[in-house]
Amino acid sequence: MPEFLKLTPPDEARRIFFSHYAPPVDSEWVSLGQALGRVSAALVTAQTPLPAFPRSTVDGYAVMAADTFGAGDSLPMYLQVSGEVAMGAAPGFALAAGQAALIHTGGMLPDRADAVVMLEQTQSLANGMVEIQRAVAVGENVIKVGEDVQAGQEVIPAGKRLRPDEIGGMAALGMCEACVAKRPCVGLLSSGDEVLPLGSELGPGQVYDVNTSSLGALVEQTGGEPRAYGILPDSMEAMEVAARQALAECDIVVLTAGSSASARDYTARVINRLGQPGVLVHGINFRPGKPTILALCQGKAVVGLPGNPVSALVVARMFLVPIIERFLGLQGEKQTARVLARLTINIASQAGREDWVPVRLMQVDGETLAEPVFGKSNLIFTLARADGLVRIPMDVTGVGAGEQVEVHLY
Amino acid sequence: MPEFLKLTPPDEARRIFFSHYAPPVDSEWVSLGQALGRVSAALVTAQTPLPAFPRSTVDGYAVMAADTFGAGDSLPMYLQVSGEVAMGAAPGFALAAGQAALIHTGGMLPDRADAVVMLEQTQSLANGMVEIQRAVAVGENVIKVGEDVQAGQEVIPAGKRLRPDEIGGMAALGMCEACVAKRPCVGLLSSGDEVLPLGSELGPGQVYDVNTSSLGALVEQTGGEPRAYGILPDSMEAMEVAARQALAECDIVVLTAGSSASARDYTARVINRLGQPGVLVHGINFRPGKPTILALCQGKAVVGLPGNPVSALVVARMFLVPIIERFLGLQGEKQTARVLARLTINIASQAGREDWVPVRLMQVDGETLAEPVFGKSNLIFTLARADGLVRIPMDVTGVGAGEQVEVHLY
Numbered sequence: 001m002p003e004f005l006k007l008t009p010p011d012e013a014r015r016i017f018f019s020h021y022a023p024p025v026d027s028e029w030v031s032l033g034q035a036l037g038r039v040s041a042a043l044v045t046a047q048t049p050l051p052a053f054p055r056s057t058v059d060g061y062a063v064m065a066a067d068t069f070g071a072g073d074s075l076p077m078y079l080q081v082s083g084e085v086a087m088g089a090a091p092g093f094a095l096a097a098g099q100a101a102l103i104h105t106g107g108m109l110p111d112r113a114d115a116v117v118m119l120e121q122t123q124s125l126a127n128g129m130v131e132i133q134r135a136v137a138v139g140e141n142v143i144k145v146g147e148d149v150q151a152g153q154e155v156i157p158a159g160k161r162l163r164p165d166e167i168g169g170m171a172a173l174g175m176c177e178a179c180v181a182k183r184p185c186v187g188l189l190s191s192g193d194e195v196l197p198l199g200s201e202l203g204p205g206q207v208y209d210v211n212t213s214s215l216g217a218l219v220e221q222t223g224g225e226p227r228a229y230g231i232l233p234d235s236m237e238a239m240e241v242a243a244r245q246a247l248a249e250c251d252i253v254v255l256t257a258g259s260s261a262s263a264r265d266y267t268a269r270v271i272n273r274l275g276q277p278g279v280l281v282h283g284i285n286f287r288p289g290k291p292t293i294l295a296l297c298q299g300k301a302v303v304g305l306p307g308n309p310v311s312a313l314v315v316a317r318m319f320l321v322p323i324i325e326r327f328l329g330l331q332g333e334k335q336t337a338r339v340l341a342r343l344t345i346n347i348a349s350q351a352g353r354e355d356w357v358p359v360r361l362m363q364v365d366g367e368t369l370a371e372p373v374f375g376k377s378n379l380i381f382t383l384a385r386a387d388g389l390v391r392i393p394m395d396v397t398g399v400g401a402g403e404q405v406e407v408h409l410y
Numbered sequence: 411m412p413e414f415l416k417l418t419p420p421d422e423a424r425r426i427f428f429s430h431y432a433p434p435v436d437s438e439w440v441s442l443g444q445a446l447g448r449v450s451a452a453l454v455t456a457q458t459p460l461p462a463f464p465r466s467t468v469d470g471y472a473v474m475a476a477d478t479f480g481a482g483d484s485l486p487m488y489l490q491v492s493g494e495v496a497m498g499a500a501p502g503f504a505l506a507a508g509q510a511a512l513i514h515t516g517g518m519l520p521d522r523a524d525a526v527v528m529l530e531q532t533q534s535l536a537n538g539m540v541e542i543q544r545a546v547a548v549g550e551n552v553i554k555v556g557e558d559v560q561a562g563q564e565v566i567p568a569g570k571r572l573r574p575d576e577i578g579g580m581a582a583l584g585m586c587e588a589c590v591a592k593r594p595c596v597g598l599l600s601s602g603d604e605v606l607p608l609g610s611e612l613g614p615g616q617v618y619d620v621n622t623s624s625l626g627a628l629v630e631q632t633g634g635e636p637r638a639y640g641i642l643p644d645s646m647e648a649m650e651v652a653a654r655q656a657l658a659e660c661d662i663v664v665l666t667a668g669s670s671a672s673a674r675d676y677t678a679r680v681i682n683r684l685g686q687p688g689v690l691v692h693g694i695n696f697r698p699g700k701p702t703i704l705a706l707c708q709g710k711a712v713v714g715l716p717g718n719p720v721s722a723l724v725v726a727r728m729f730l731v732p733i734i735e736r737f738l739g740l741q742g743e744k745q746t747a748r749v750l751a752r753l754t755i756n757i758a759s760q761a762g763r764e765d766w767v768p769v770r771l772m773q774v775d776g777e778t779l780a781e782p783v784f785g786k787s788n789l790i791f792t793l794a795r796a797d798g799l800v801r802i803p804m805d806v807t808g809v810g811a812g813e814q815v816e817v818h819l820y
Contacts (some may be wrong), residue, residue: 032608033636036627050790053614087644088604090614106604106717108615148789155791163820164631165793168624168719172617172790176608194498194516198442198586204463204500205518207582214578217446221574226443234497307516309578339749340778366816368750379558380460380582381565383575406776 007285009394010318010354017280017294017319018326021301023251025158025329026182032170035162038180039223039328044156046173049146053090054109058141061100061122061130062113068135077132078125085110100130109142116141149173159331161223181328186224186320187246187253188212191232191239192307210309210380211256218316222324224252236266240273243302247274252323253302256312257291267304271295274302285394286354289315301327309380314356314389317408339388339407341370347399349392358386359407370407417695419804420728420764427690427704427729428736431711433661435568435739436592442580445572448590449633449738454566456583459556463500464519468551471510471532471540472523475548487542488535495520510540519552526551559583569741571633591738596634596730597656597663598622601642601649602717620719620790621666628726632734634662646676650683653712657684662733663712666722667701677714681705684712695804696764699725711737719790724766724799727820749798749817751780757809759802768796769817780817796820 008016027041056062063079071077079100085091085107094111095101101110109116115136123131149155155173156166162178170178188211195209196202209231216226229246232238239255246253257267272278275297282304284292288311293304301323305312341361349355359370373385388407392399399405418426437451466472473489481487489510495501495517504521505511511520519526525546533541559565565583566576572588580588598621605619606612619641626636639656642648649665656663667677682688685707692714694702698721703714711733715722751771759765769780783796798817802809809815 032623033626036630051617052612085615087602088606088613088616106602106617143789149791156794162627163794164624164627164723165790165796165820167627168620168723169790169794171608171620171623172719174608174610174612174618192497192516196498198581198584200584202462202584203498205495206498207461207516208584210578210581213442213581214574216443217572217574217577220446309582313574313578340776366750379553380575380579381559384566384573384579386575 007283007290008281010284010286013281013284013292013294014319014322017296017301018322020277020280020296021323021326023299023327025327027179028182029177029179031177032167032175035167035170035178035180036164037223038162038178039330040156040158040160040162040166040178041181041329042179043154043158044170044173044175046149046151046153046155048173049151050148050172051143051145054113054145055143056103056105056107056109056116056141057143058116058118059104060116060118060141061132062095062103062109062116063100063132063136064095064097064112065115065136065138065140067098067100068115068117068132071132071135073133076123078129079132081124081128081130082110100132114138114142157331159329161330181223184224184251184324184327185227185249186219186324187227187229187250188215188219189229189232189239189242189246189253189255190307191234191255191257193234195231195307197231211305211307211312214309214313215254215256215305215316215320218313218321219324222321223328224324236270239267240270243270243274247297247300247302251300251327252320253300254305254316254320255293255302256305256307268293271297271302271304274298285352286318286356287350288356289318292319294319310383313383317389318356339368339409340404341368341407343390343399343401343403343405344369344371345401347372347390347392349396349398351397352394354394355392356389357392358382359388359390360385361387361407370405417693417700418691420694420696423691423694423702423704424729424732427706427711428732430687430690430706431733431736433709433737435737437589438592439587439589441587442577442585445577445580445588445590446574447633448572448588449740450566450568450570450572450576450588451591451739452589453564453568454580454583454585456559456561456563456565458583459561460558460582461553461555464523464555465553466513466515466517466519466526466551467553468526468528469514470526470528470551471542472505472513472517472519472526473510473542473546474505474507474522475525475546475550477508477510478525478527478542478545481542481545483543486533488539489542491534491538491540492520510542524548524552567741569739571740594634594661594734594737595637595659596629596734597637597639597660598625598629599639599642599649599652599656599663599665600717601644601665601667603644605641605717607641621715621717621722624719624723625664625666625715625726625730628723628731629734632731633738634734646680649677650680653680653684657707657710657712661710661737662730663710664715664726664730665703665712666715666717678703681707681712681714684708695762696766697760698766699728702729704729720793723793727799727818728766749778749819750814751778751817753800753809753811753813753815754779754781755811757782757800757802759806759808761807762804764804765802766799767802768792769798769800770795771797771817780815
């Protein structure tokens, strides 16, 4: 009695779903202080060059480089000090041939100055002269106008998760606000007659609702706003009422099915009643997460996850996270979330099915090792012991100790 | 004219500072919904076993395994169906020899049942009997009481950054709240006569305040609460007044020194006036970040950073982040923040100095490559193009193309 007529391979499941799901990115402006971790929703173009004026990168003397040619320890040159450049102001004077100006790091070069001699390579003299002990080339110790960024240059693309670096870059351009993607509201529906809310007194056969908390945290971590719709009894009618409400109020809806076979069956039927095209993928050929459902109803993503908390969290990382990222318009960030490591022991796997195995990472002799953290898929603390998941591809029957594997970090 | 009498190597600088800095962790309780990314401040011990009752991991028939011995496709066994286990309740009956009970995934085994036969390996018969087509061993398809976690077991240590996994684990134990380290308040003081707040109109020689935004985002990312104290003029008196106020109001104080040589000098003097023991490290032998100051005043960490925004952000990642992590009581998380990669081109470096070079990561033919993103250290958008930093150790004069390097991810 197969539960699913056809199991779809994971990559194919994503391809099918995302060929239907490409919502336009909805944006809002937030202050730079609120922008960390948000995803840029518009290309940032520099309105002014950076720097906007020629700056010294050292403390020293601004000079015309030609005046220093030939200078050295044994044959210093002597220049007349025409003044000192105050920080935060235009120098107010230009250099003439044979002149130098005292300048600080970040200071603006006087007109006609084209290089700076480091203070350590000069000697201030009593008669208003400075001894130059080393020749400098044109542009030495100077950042030219636009050397960091030119006016009109594209500096931050749309679809980038904003780090302190991008926020610093926007501040350098004087931007007070960033245009970012709105966070999707993600409705979370748990179900199961045996599932009780946190804080309840458990009777025999009852368990706490894990998924609302763990999936809620994952949604928040990815940049969405979780909204909990509570725990539904094992009833198709109750699920449909709650799912309709969540679909009306949220951008993405996640149903964790009850454990019973009938609940797994009717989740797909409920989703199909919510709107067209309905269920796109039902049943994915990987472990743990076979009963996963990917659906699109009224333009909104609806995901059916296994009720088991460990499976739900693994599947959510593989399918819900990319959906939230697509909603946010996030572009290519995956490369930094993977690490190559050597497996410490053999892992067996069934050919024709993709397996995801939790591992703990260790650094030994400068090499990264991945040690599988075994446990039945129902054990939530198996995941709490792991740093990431190793993918065992569909076409192999396992991976041997010492082989290199790609660990997807949490 | 050397600015610093003695430059301390980076590892030694950390060792000196942290031998003085070990504040006790201050804790608070937050709801699970607020716990993501916070650091646990107390060991979590399971008050009840998980699971709290023997559970089926499949849909099928709960049996006494001995009753199925010898069963197979060609020689099935027949058992009497004594009932169905409802989800979320005790079965209300015990098995007798020769009996089986219909059970769903996650259901509680009846007394005396010790295994479950998968539904696919059974055939329900009309006469209240079930045909068992495969023998099961004791414990097969069952999670025993305490198999995930035993009562009294230590499940989450103090000092762990809480991920969705740990939050799920706490929910499974029925915890509504988590005991986490209080966030440190981190006071940020910018300085420099040339530095203007965002939103100002810039004149010649003036630049925007980048550090308050970029360091604020880094503090937030690490788990602290940034508090901005604005931009100070290049004046020792103004810095001392502001630093005293910040030290009184915050847990950690960060001063970004003005660009002038005198400002760099008096930052250390101001810090030494704030309290004992004062400056512990002044001048660190790495690039970019030579003028870094690490200090302890009245038990609080005070950090002096270079005013240049790129240097300030790199130094803050190397020295301010570990200070915030120590304040939070964070234990060993560093292994997941590094990636081994092969360098695409040669990087030269000065022997006797540690260099940190921004790189972009690429995956090519299953291998991780690190491509240096060059730029003068003053260029803020250099960092925005990078995924992480490569450390060039003190004792080498560079690293060649094709060599393996450790990339510290942002």
